[in-house]
Amino acid sequence: xxxxxxxxxxxxxxxxxxxxxxxxxxxxxxxxxxxxxxxxxxxxxxxxxxxxxxxxxxxxxxxxxxxxxxxxxxxxxxxxxxxxxxxxxxxxxxxxxxxxxxxxxxxxxxxxxxxxxxxxxxxxxxxxxxxxxxxxxxxxxxxxxxxxxxxxxxxxxxxxxxxxxx
Amino acid sequence: xxxxxxxxxxxxxxxxxxxxxxxxxxxxxxxxxxxxxxxxxxxxxxxxxxxxxxxxxxxxxxxxxxxxxxxxxxxxxxxxxxxxxxxxxxxxxxxxxxxxxxxxxxxxxxxxxxxxxxxxxxxxxxxxxxxxxxxxxxxxxxxxxxxxxxxxxxxxxxxxxxxxxxxxxxxxxxxxxxxxxxxxxxxxxxxxxxxxxxxxxxxxxxxxxxxxxxxxxxxxxxxxxxxxxxxxxxxxxxxxxxxxxxxxxxxxxxxxxxxxxxxxx
Numbered sequence: 001x002x003x004x005x006x007x008x009x010x011x012x013x014x015x016x017x018x019x020x021x022x023x024x025x026x027x028x029x030x031x032x033x034x035x036x037x038x039x040x041x042x043x044x045x046x047x048x049x050x051x052x053x054x055x056x057x058x059x060x061x062x063x064x065x066x067x068x069x070x071x072x073x074x075x076x077x078x079x080x081x082x083x084x085x086x087x088x089x090x091x092x093x094x095x096x097x098x099x100x101x102x103x104x105x106x107x108x109x110x111x112x113x114x115x116x117x118x119x120x121x122x123x124x125x126x127x128x129x130x131x132x133x134x135x136x137x138x139x140x141x142x143x144x145x146x147x148x149x150x151x152x153x154x155x156x157x158x159x160x161x162x163x164x165x166x
Numbered sequence: 167x168x169x170x171x172x173x174x175x176x177x178x179x180x181x182x183x184x185x186x187x188x189x190x191x192x193x194x195x196x197x198x199x200x201x202x203x204x205x206x207x208x209x210x211x212x213x214x215x216x217x218x219x220x221x222x223x224x225x226x227x228x229x230x231x232x233x234x235x236x237x238x239x240x241x242x243x244x245x246x247x248x249x250x251x252x253x254x255x256x257x258x259x260x261x262x263x264x265x266x267x268x269x270x271x272x273x274x275x276x277x278x279x280x281x282x283x284x285x286x287x288x289x290x291x292x293x294x295x296x297x298x299x300x301x302x303x304x305x306x307x308x309x310x311x312x313x314x315x316x317x318x319x320x321x322x323x324x325x326x327x328x329x330x331x332x333x334x335x336x337x338x339x340x341x342x343x344x345x346x347x348x349x350x351x352x353x354x355x356x357x358x359x360x361x362x363x364x365x366x367x368x369x370x371x372x373x374x375x376x377x378x379x380x381x382x383x384x385x386x387x388x389x390x391x392x393x394x395x396x397x398x399x400x401x402x403x404x405x406x407x408x409x410x411x412x413x414x415x416x417x418x419x420x421x422x423x424x425x426x427x428x429x430x431x
Contacts, residue, residue, distance in 0.1 A: 018169065019169070019171055019172040019213075020167045020170050020203075022167075041204070042201060043197070043200075043201055043267075043268070046265075046267065049267055055270040056266065056267055057267050057270050057271055058267045058268070058271075061197060061200050062200065063196075065172045066172070066196065066215060066217075109266070109267070113266070129266055131265035132264070132265025132266055132267045132268060133265075
């Protein structure tokens, strides 16, 4: 057992977990943050993507204890109260989800992608960057549309107030 | 996953000490080791995490000399502005590994210590004639990669960095497995002051290797046309559900050609 201390969605949390506990299980079972999903459990599908110290990683392929000391943002941490994050709003607007299972990972990957491409995104880049996220409904077309729209909305709104993806 | 004891090393020296406990393994990005532990293909008693060690981080470029810390992630290699100027081929290669989330975690030291026969970095380091620096010695890439998942590393030895002289020309091209994104065949070619080197990953039964046929043809004329009609022997190449040895042999010539064209572009 090890102590795991994290800052999750702005709150300091700590707990004790077996060293083999995966970060995704710590988030879901110890902290009750079930927005982060376990899809394939083999680091391919991306349903478990969260931000660890500002980088979108697969929480099924990282031990909770490895992350100890880090700052984590999960899907629950994106919205500002009742106001959706621009990427969430774009997924809603463009019907970027069908069954919704892959959506948390898609959105966490998208916010990272948008932050990494301040020059803007094009369709080919979005599709290449979604390499590690699988939608079993195959709803990629609208997911790509939503990410492009969010990227534009955030570029317009940024230069100031729009909350940057953590 | 079986039970395991996690340790976060405070320094390379500390990691070397911690490695002596039980059946300990080094943990860096964990992009191969953790999946292997989850499927119980690996079951170390202890994990020694070196991924946060400052002394193992970063890309340094000084003139033509490039040094990359062992725990530098694929993303950091792919995005390094100085490396993109000194050796863009290596930054490009790093940008082709796995997917963005994997590139944020996986490290150069972890990749070469694992020496997966389809990994990209072994081909790059072999073609660059790199030196692998450990906490005990320096090992030339030509002597480092020994076979499938096998390297010259001794028990308790820790890779701290890799270093190479940036060549005048270099490029990497890979034919990816559409599902895993690993190379079915990847070819890294370089033209430096010591001549032409061409290393092949994904194809060899014994892992990464230098292709004599490609190097001989390109030594005469470093141009894609020098590889027209090149026959690469299928002997010693892998045959599996993804590709036969003959197909891989053919792909080596094709990928080498594309790599040379990219290096000259």
